[in-house]
Amino acid sequence: MPEASVLEVKNLVSGYGKREVLKGVSINVASIEILAIIGHNGAGKTTLLKAIFGLIPIWEGELSLNGGTMRSPNPIEMLAHGVAYVPQGNRVFTELTVRENLEMGGVTLRSKASLTEGIERAVDMFPALKLKLHRTAGTLSGGEKQMLALSNALVLSPRLLLLDEPSLGLAPRLVSEALMRIKQISTDSRTAVLIVEQKVREVLKIADRVCVLRNGRVSFSGPSKDLVDETKLREVYL
Amino acid sequence: MESFRCKGLSKSFDGVRAIADLDIEFPSSEITSIIGPNGAGKTTLINLLTGFVRPDVGRCFLGEHDITRLAPDRIARLGVARTFQDLKLILQVPVLDNMMLARPHQAGETLIGALLRIGVAKEEMRNRDEAIRLLRLVGLEEKATDLAGELSYGQQKLLTLACCLATEAQILLLDEPVAGVHPDMADKILDLMRTLRDEGKLILFIEHDISAVRRIADHVIVLDHGKVRAQGPPREVLERPEIMEAYLA
Secondary structure, three states: OOOOEEEEEEEEEEEEOOEEEEEEEEEEEEOOOEEEEEEOOOOOHHHHHHHHHOOOOEEEEEEEEOOEEOOOOOHHHHHHOOEEEEOOOOOOOOOOEHHHHHHHHOOOOOOHHHHHHHHHHHHHHOHHHHOOOOOEHHHOOHHHHHHHHHHHHHOOOOOEEEEEOOOOOOOHHHHHHHHHHHHHHHHHOOOEEEEEOOOHHHHHHHOOEEEEEEOOEEEEEEEHHHHOOHHHHHHHOO | OOOEEEEEEEEEEOOEEEEEEEEEEEOOOOEEEEEOOOOOOHHHHHHHHOOOOOOOEEEEEEOOEEOOOOOHHHHHHOOEEEOOOOOOOOOOOEHHHHHHHHOOOOHHHOHHHHHHOOOHHHHHHHHHHHHHHHHHHOOOHHHOOOEHHHOOHHHHHHHHHHHHHHOOOOEEEEEOOOOOOOHHHHHHHHHHHHHHHHOOOEEEEEOOOHHHHHHHOOEEEEEEOOEEEEEEOHHHHOOOHHHHHHHHO
C-alpha cells in the first residue's frame, strides 16, 4: 500500500513583488520519503521551499499537509504542524552558544523536559556538536554551522524537513556523510524530507524520487534510479 | 603587482587555535586555491588578510605596506577585494545599486563632493555602464533592476563576484565561488577567474570542489588545524595519499 502524502502541492504559483517565479508546480512527498529538487540557479527551487513554509505568499494553487488544506501558511503554523525549514547558508545565531542555538530551535516546545530531550536527540545525530555545546556558534567552522542548523531543525522532531542545500560549504568527505545522516534521520525518525541540492549525483544516492525544476515548472519527475544513468541525467538536468 | 603575504600569523577563538604561525607568500598573477577540512582555518585566513579579524600575532603585507591593523575598507581601497560565504549583499536594493555601491573612490561619497556634485553625474553614468558590463559578464544583465533579495542563491553568488570585480581590485579573495552553483554556471565562473588571472590579477580562492581546483588552480595550499600541510602545483599536491585520506576520501 502506498505511503500517505505528508505534503501535497498542486499548481503552485508564487514569486516576489510582481515577478512570477513558480508557474504551477505540483509535487507530493510521502512519509519516510526523500524527494530531491534539482535545477538551474533561478529555476525556483528555494522559492518553492519558501512558499511551502509560508515565508512568501502563495498566489495560486493548493497546499495540503497530512491531508488538511493550508489556506495561507505561515512559518509558525507550519512549525506547529511539524514542518521544519533549514535555509541555505548555515544560518545560525553566531553570537549565541551551540546550546543556546539549539534552545532557540526548540523555542515552541512547552516543557523543559521535552526541550532537553529534543536537544539530546538532535546532538546525538551530530556527536561533534556534543563536544562544543558551550562554544559560540560564530567560532564554528562552516561545516559545523551547517550541522548546527540541521540540528536546530531536529529539536522539534519534525514530520517534514525542508532542506535547502545542506551540503553547501562542506568538505568533500563530509558531503556524503551529511547526506547519509539525512537519510538516517528520515528512516529512523520517520521524517519526510524535501531537499534542494546542487550536488546532484550525491543527492540521487539518498533520494527516493527526484523532481527537476526549470523556469518555475516541473520538467521531470520520477524515481532517482531513473537518473543514475549519466546520459539521462545530462538530458534532464545539464 | 605588489607581493601579498603573511608572516607568523596566528589566531585563536575561545582558546581554540584557528591559524597557527602561518608564513605564506601568494604567487602574483596566479590562481591559488586553499583547501582543507571544515574547521581548518581557511575562512579565518581570508578574514585576517582582509582586516575582518585581527590576528593575535603576526603580520600581513601588501608589497611593503603592513596592512595587519588596517580596517577592511582601507585594505579594499589598496586593491584587495573579497567575497563571503554568506554573501553580504544588500538584499533590499536592486542588483545594479549593489554594483554601484561597490565602485571605488566615487566623487559623490565625500561630503563636499555630495554637496557640490561636480562631475558626479558623469561619473555615475560611467559607473553604471561599467556595472552593466560586469553584470553582462556574469550573466545577470537582465536582472539589473530586480532586488538582490529576489535572486536565487547562485545568482546572488554571481552578483558578489561582479561586485568584487567592480572594486577594480588587483587581488581577489573568493570564498567558495562555485558552491551551490549549477555546473553550467560554475564553468562560466571558472572561465572568468582564468581570464582575470590572465589579465594579471592575483586570485586566492577557497573551494571544496576539487574538480574545480584541478581545473584552474596554479598553486594549491592545504590547510589543516590552521597550519600548511602541503602546497604546490595541484597535480602534485592532490595526488598525495595523505591528502586524499584526510580530505578527499
